[in-house]
Amino acid sequence: MKKRIMGLMLVLSMVVTLFTGCTNEEVGYYNLAKEASTIDIMECNATLEINTDELLAYIEEQVGKDNVEQIAVLQKVRTLLKEKQIQFYIKYDENNFECYIQAFIMDKTTKEKEPITTVIYKNEKLYYNVEELIGFLEKYNIVNLDEIFNDNAKNIKYVCIDLNEEEVPSITDMYLETNIQDSAQKYKIYYKLIDEMIKEAMADFTxxxxxxxxxxxxQxxxxxxxxxxxxxxxxxxxITNVDKYNEALNTFFDNITAKDLENLFGSYTTYKDIKERQEDTLNYIKEHKQETLNQLDDMKAQLKLGDYKQMINSFKITETLEKVSSTSYAGNVELSFDVPTTFIDRSxxxxxxxxxxNLREITNAVQRYLWNNGTPEIxxxxxxxxxxxxxxxxxxxxxxxxxxGNGNYKVELVGTEAxxxxTPDNTALYKIEIEDDKSYNISLKLSSNINSLSSANIVEPTEGVVDVKDMGKYAIHQLKVNIDDGSYENYLAKMYDNDYEAKKYAHxxxxxxxxxxxxxYExxxxxxxxSIQxxxxxxxxxxxxxxxxxTEEYKIVKDELGNSKVTPEAISYDDTLDIKVIDDYSYLPARKVVEILGDEINWDVIQKKAYVVVNGQNIYLDxxxxxxxxxIKVRELEKLGYKVNWNEATREVEIQK
Known part of the structure; x- marks a missing residue:
């Protein structure tokens, strides 16, 4: 009960205290903020400057010179943030739920602009401009396009996500619904609540x-x-004026619609539920008034004396808001605070x-394994x-x-003594020198201009649009196989392919x-x-x-003994490939390799050969x-258009599709 009450009070305090009070200045600022943030159709130009150089320099120092890739990324980020501003151009139509966002970076000295990406939402479809994004990342050597996309991707401009399709992850739809459309409605509802609180309960609060x-x-x-x-x-x-706030809540809840209630609390919360919670909260505050006031004093003392002291003491925020004309507004926000090293060190x-x-658990498992099975001959x-x-x-x-974040652990027994x-061995990452009372500044500057529009005129792209479900056809798929032990790593567009693992478990x-x-049945x-039917x-x-x-539909077939079984069969959870060595040549399991790389392998009952359809042609594998x-031998995969390379140092064959 106490947690519920404190949660409600904290939400109210976040909404109210930083923006309202009841002096003429506070009411004037509140009304202007409400006016600017409830425009139905608008465009916005915004500029953001971020300064994290001190913090990134410290992190770079702690990462260590041996971590070359991480150091390179940190240095690129530091350089970009020093030399560039981030700019946004936004158009939003709340009535039709349409949105256009274009992001740029601008050189602080030359004022030259470069696009980062464009995002468009219209007719329940989300479009990302990957052409702009990849071009930006390539220019600053963050990615190499040739390592991400194959030749078929040359004409791609936008990736489209249709939120009406079942295959689209629900998290994408939930994110859009919650954070764009619903949040705009919630702001308007919250303002109704604040209006009632100002009128009923906050006359003497400033x-x-x-x-x-x-x-x-x-300001x-x-x-x-x-x-x-x-x-x-x-x-x-x-707490001390709880009856007045309770009356404000009564007026608020009595005058909002069922749709407003659903926007605030979800479809499973009824008006009766809300009133019961409100009554519980009122009774609790009255019964535990002094106890709760004392807890707030303790909280205040802890915040000023505890781990957050340094950050709180350094925190500063200034906002300026101006109505420039009847349809335009200008705003500036400057935020600055220090991050103590203790926060980083604790992480x-x-x-x-x-x-x-993890190492203790794995080591104990190995000891039990050796105890039960004896030491293997190696x-x-x-x-x-x-x-x-x-x-x-x-x-x-x-x-x-x-x-x-450097992958799964790998356990090996090495040499005659097993x-x-x-691996990975993370011990070099353990030590970080703790500098007492040392902190590093982060500062943000955001300026924006908002204009009210009669129409947003947002247009869906039609050229170079690819459905997100088809992106696997355009991304480079890479499989690295250790020939000695069969272990492998599977990458799609330079990222570990979790999609294959998810499909494997579902299959x-x-x-x-x-x-x-x-x-x-039997x-x-x-x-x-x-028959499955x-x-x-x-x-x-x-x-x-x-x-x-x-690939193929599930069927029931008979094995050599006449027993019923399902095809295609289950895939082994073993993260290794069953490699056969024949006449000093390594042979890979054709089906598993081809399916990992996203293709379908078939069986020709007449020729008694496996084949893969490539560009409409049956390519048979010997x-x-x-x-x-x-x-099959590794080089046999070249028939399918795969690229095959051998890395003698790692004893790995690299297969790229």
């Missing part, structure tokens, strides 16, 4: 921080201490603790990868991920569901089955699962068949 600079021009200035003092003062004002300490805990120069085995056999419940080697879940349905009916008709299966790889699986 922030004392609003200054009138001229006709329709105001608000807060230090960190001001923010704490004003926030606590407002909460105390609510690193948490990573160090997590890494050590050549002096050989390495045995037991990573996935530890998970599959229950020595680890899951494979821990490095807290430093020495345990766990295997489908195979399990189908297999269970087959077994139940057990209960004492009969063999050869029969399983659906008889109620053993709700519907035919869709293959997430988009190889050997072992246990009903086709294994």
């Amino acid at each position: 922030t004392g921080k609003v200054t009138k600079l001229g006709n329709d021009k105001y 608000v200035a807060f230090t960190g201490e001001d923010v704490v003092n004003t926030g606590i003062s407002f909460l105390k004002h609510v 690193n300490e948490s990573k160090m603790i997590a890494d050590k805990a 050549g002096a120069d050989e390495r045995l990868n037991i990573t996935q085995f530890l998970v599959d056999e229950g020595y680890l419940t899951w494979l821990p991920i490095s807290p430093y 020495k345990t080697v766990i 295997n879940a489908n195979v399990r569901a189908l297999t269970n349905a087959i077994q139940r 057990w209960e009916n004492n009969d063999k089955i050869d 029969t399983l659906i008709d008889e109620g053993y299966l709700k519907e035919l699962p869709v293959n997430p790889f988009g 190889g050997v068949i072992i246990n009903d699986h086709t294994y």
